Amino acid sequence: MTTDSPAVAQTDPGPTDAMIADVFSRGCTSRQALEAVTGRWGVLTVAGLRDGAVRFNALRRRIDGVSEKMLAQTLQTLERDGMVVREVRTSIPPHVEYSLTGLGHRVADRLVGLLDVLEGSVDEVTAAQQRYDATRGQAS
Amino acid sequence: MTTDSPAVAQTDPGPTDAMIADVFSRGCTSRQALEAVTGRWGVLTVAGLRDGAVRFNALRRRIDGVSEKMLAQTLQTLERDGMVVREVRTSIPPHVEYSLTGLGHRVADRLVGLLDVLEGSVDEVTAAQQRYDATRGQAS
DNA sequence: GGTTGGCGCTTTCGAAAAGTGAGCGCATGC
DNA sequence: GCATGCGCTCACTTTTCGAAAGCGCCAACC
Numbered sequence: 001m002t003t004d005s006p007a008v009a010q011t012d013p014g015p016t017d018a019m020i021a022d023v024f025s026r027g028c029t030s031r032q033a034l035e036a037v038t039g040r041w042g043v044l045t046v047a048g049l050r051d052g053a054v055r056f057n058a059l060r061r062r063i064d065g066v067s068e069k070m071l072a073q074t075l076q077t078l079e080r081d082g083m084v085v086r087e088v089r090t091s092i093p094p095h096v097e098y099s100l101t102g103l104g105h106r107v108a109d110r111l112v113g114l115l116d117v118l119e120g121s122v123d124e125v126t127a128a129q130q131r132y133d134a135t136r137g138q139a140s
Numbered sequence: 141m142t143t144d145s146p147a148v149a150q151t152d153p154g155p156t157d158a159m160i161a162d163v164f165s166r167g168c169t170s171r172q173a174l175e176a177v178t179g180r181w182g183v184l185t186v187a188g189l190r191d192g193a194v195r196f197n198a199l200r201r202r203i204d205g206v207s208e209k210m211l212a213q214t215l216q217t218l219e220r221d222g223m224v225v226r227e228v229r230t231s232i233p234p235h236v237e238y239s240l241t242g243l244g245h246r247v248a249d250r251l252v253g254l255l256d257v258l259e260g261s262v263d264e265v266t267a268a269q270q271r272y273d274a275t276r277g278q279a280s
Numbered sequence: 281g282g283t284t285g286g287c288g289c290t291t292t293c294g295a296a297a298a299g300t301g302a303g304c305g306c307a308t309g310c
Numbered sequence: 311g312c313a314t315g316c317g318c319t320c321a322c323t324t325t326t327c328g329a330a331a332g333c334g335c336c337a338a339c340c
Contacts, residue, residue: 029269038178047164057317067300081268093306093315117247121170122170196288197288207328233335236288
């Protein structure tokens, strides 16, 4: 965290004085970017583009469960926030490729770290879930 | 639908690459954990607990914009997935404290890396947004 | 001693977001 | 011709979110 500021976090989001980026305050651009990345499909989309340019439907096949609509929307948001580049090949047949920008790569690197932790902690998570469900009494 | 990895479902080898958890496949526990963390308020909740135990309403005040309902829900999900611990102090008045588990801390560390990147890239993101909005006849 | 207010949630009820399926223009394969 | 795949976009349904209120409990104020 760059700035630990519990007192100023709840003031108005106007960028009046110092431009201290703070994800904890709503209205900060970094929070928009965070929401773009951590939206329902953001993480997997960015992570899926990490190995290089990928075409729309290839990416869709890779990210199990994403709908065309949501993938398109997610990619557009990420493109707008400067993390993804969209390239249209006007060849025949025309196809569209997506890739990461420099910022996108920097984000992706952190994300992959997260993913690794999560993938490596499956057993721990499963155990915790079972413990929790046993205590609280229901699974659904 | 606990663990259904299409790539490793057939084999039953040693522990080295037997359990290849894959966030890209829906149904994998790691994906559940990912969604708990990257849900709307997951990142900020985990990050907000990083400095130590915090009480419910203190956390709520710190995370600008979160509702009580969503914070409670987020915390419950994170607790179920073994990243957060809930402790009730039976003193008078009784209050509730939340803190991170070991897994929670590991996740939080990656998250803070992400947050740093994002907070440090505010200018880049803003510029990209303006470029995008100028090119594409505006998103109203 | 009655009211107010904070705490940690849970419930209720619109509103917003995600998911579903269809369609579209184009090009190729059968 | 007809079907299929591509990269989306457009209605429409379902799920989720958010603001407000309620609740039981207790401390503090008037």
